Amino acid sequence: MTTISSMFIPIIVLVVISYGVFRKINVYDSFINGAKEGLPMTISMFFSLLAMIFGVNIFLNSGIIDYFFDFLKPILVLLHIPVEVLPIAIMRPFSGSFGLALLNDLYKVYGPDSLISVLASVIQGSSDTTIYIITLYFGTIGIKKIKYALWVGLLTDLFMVIVALVIVPLFF
Amino acid sequence: MINKLWVGLIVIGSLCLLLTGKADVLNAQILSSGKATLELVMQIFPLMSLWLGIMNIARESGLLFKVSKFISPLLHKIFPEIPKNHEAFGFISSNILSNMFGLGNAATPFGLKAMESLQKLNNNKKEASRSMITFLIINTCGLCVIPTTIISLRMLYDSKDASFIAVPCLIISFISLIFGLILDRIFSRRYHK
Numbered sequence: 001m002t003t004i005s006s007m008f009i010p011i012i013v014l015v016v017i018s019y020g021v022f023r024k025i026n027v028y029d030s031f032i033n034g035a036k037e038g039l040p041m042t043i044s045m046f047f048s049l050l051a052m053i054f055g056v057n058i059f060l061n062s063g064i065i066d067y068f069f070d071f072l073k074p075i076l077v078l079l080h081i082p083v084e085v086l087p088i089a090i091m092r093p094f095s096g097s098f099g100l101a102l103l104n105d106l107y108k109v110y111g112p113d114s115l116i117s118v119l120a121s122v123i124q125g126s127s128d129t130t131i132y133i134i135t136l137y138f139g140t141i142g143i144k145k146i147k148y149a150l151w152v153g154l155l156t157d158l159f160m161v162i163v164a165l166v167i168v169p170l171f172f
Numbered sequence: 173m174i175n176k177l178w179v180g181l182i183v184i185g186s187l188c189l190l191l192t193g194k195a196d197v198l199n200a201q202i203l204s205s206g207k208a209t210l211e212l213v214m215q216i217f218p219l220m221s222l223w224l225g226i227m228n229i230a231r232e233s234g235l236l237f238k239v240s241k242f243i244s245p246l247l248h249k250i251f252p253e254i255p256k257n258h259e260a261f262g263f264i265s266s267n268i269l270s271n272m273f274g275l276g277n278a279a280t281p282f283g284l285k286a287m288e289s290l291q292k293l294n295n296n297k298k299e300a301s302r303s304m305i306t307f308l309i310i311n312t313c314g315l316c317v318i319p320t321t322i323i324s325l326r327m328l329y330d331s332k333d334a335s336f337i338a339v340p341c342l343i344i345s346f347i348s349l350i351f352g353l354i355l356d357r358i359f360s361r362r363y364h365k
Contacts, residue, residue, distance in 0.1 A: 009278070012226070012278075013226060015235075016226050016227075016229050016230045016233075016235060017226075017229060019229075019230070019233050019235045020229040020230075020232070020233040020235075022233075023233040023234060025229070025232050025233050027229055030225075030228050030229045030232045030233075031225035031226065031228060031229055032225065033225075033228055034224045034225040034226070034227055034228020034229065034231075035221040035222060035224055035225030035228075036221075037221075037224050037228075038217060038218075038220050038221025038222075038224050038225075038281075039217075039221070041220065041224070041281070041284055042213055042216065042217040042220065042221075045213065045216075045284075046209065046210075046213050049209050049212065049213065050205065050206065050209040051178060052178070053205050053208055053209045053212070054182070054201075054202075054205040054206075054209075055177075055178045055181035055182050055185075056181060057201045057204075057205050057208070058181065058182055058185035058186060058189070058198065058201050058202075059181040059182070059184065059185035060185075061185070061189070061197055061201055062184070062185035062186070062188040062189045062197075063188060063189070063192060063194070064184060064185065064188045093312075100321060100325070103322070103325060104325065107325065107326070107328075107329040108329070111329065112325075112326040112329040112330070112331035112334070113331055113332050113333075118337065118340070121319075121322050121326070121337050121341075122337065122340045122341055122344055124319075124322060125314070125316060125319035125322045125337060125338075125341035125345075126313075126314060126316075126340075126341045126344040126345040126348060127312070127313065127314045127345065127348070128311060128312050128313070128314035129312075130312040131177070133283075133308060133311050133312050134174070134308055134312070135174060136280075136284075137283060137284065137287050137304075137308055137311075138174070138287075138300060138304075138308075139174075140284055140287065141284075141287045141288055141291045142291075142297065142298075143291075143297075143298065143299065143300050143304070144298045144299070145298055145299040145300060146174055146300045146305075147299070147300050147305065147363055148305065148359040148360070148363055149300055149304075149305045149308055149309075150174070150177065151359065152305065152309055152352060152355050152356050152359050153308065153309060153312045153352075155355055156309065156312065156313060156348050156349075156351055156352035156355060157312070157348075159348055159351050159352075160313075160344060160345070160347075160348035160351075163344050163347050163348060164340075164344050167340060167343065167344055168340055168344075171339075171340055
């Protein structure tokens with residue numbers, strides 16, 4: 001699987017460039033012209049990212065999440081849901097690296113093949129950083145009114161966690 | 173919405189830190205966020221420029237158009253507002269394909285180009301169009317055939333079968349994608365009434 005993935009990028013690059021030569025376009029100039037767009041794009045994404053990283057970091061480090069977990073714990077125990085996966089489930093829409101760090105801790109404690117670790121991995125792998133993506137994409141093209149995008153994104157994430165809780169135990 | 177979310181994150185986080193007497197943590201976050209963002213952007217910038225360059229070759233040679241024809245029947249159904257054979261389909265399909273192979277770094281510039289071309293079709297430049305939201309929902313579902321980072325982390329901890337995780341991930345992200353698309357339709361219908 002990972003070999004397929006590591007072959008994928010070189011193959012794309014090779015195919016794209018060969019096809020360009022085959023269609024007789026100036027591949028070099030075309031590359032430069034495209035790459036130049038990288039700078040204005042980076043500049044326009046910087047400010048929306050700055051705002052969101054600033055906000056998310058303050059929130060993540062405030063400790064409020066710990067209070068929230070303490071509050072939810074009894075309900076989860078009642079439903080037989082492993083409490084350990086809760087932080088990943090809640091933080092997944094905000095930050096990808098946070099989830100990866102938590103995953104690392106879970107693997108260390110429970111081993112990578114335990115139910116808890118697999119459940120957490122699936123939650124991490126079956127979703128993306130919804131809030132980051134929405135801020136980045138809308139921020140870069142200058143959309144101010146995002147309508148129902150955030151609601152649909154977050155509700156879908158919640159649904160994904162529920163589906164994972166139901167489906168993953170079936171693999172054991 | 174983003175506006176309210178941002179205010180909420182900062183006000184709730186700051187109040188919690190101040191009330192628990194951890195003003196130093198707050199100070200550190202205020203000072204370090206700029207650096208963290210710059211580091212992230214500096215990592216993205218060269219890679220993104222490289223992919224934009226490669227993609228421009230694919231676009232000018234007509235390859236992007238050919239690739240998008242593969243999944244365009246499906247995409248036409250999901251994005252009924254985009255005119256057939258519009259360049260947006262090329263960027264959208266490249267973005268989805270890169271995401272599916274776990275190439276987040278390549279997917280982002282494709283995604284941004286897709287958003288730019290959707291913005292050209294958008295009547296109200298300040299307001300998100302329906303296609304934009306649908307496209308973002310597809311992105312946030314993280315449909316992925318090979319979750320590369322998780323597999324390598326599992327290998328690091330000597331998992332018996334590191335790539336097994338790809339199967340439940342694909343099933344679950346696919347189910348949540350279907351759910352997301354249905355929810356998107358319901359919300360957009362209610363919003364435009």
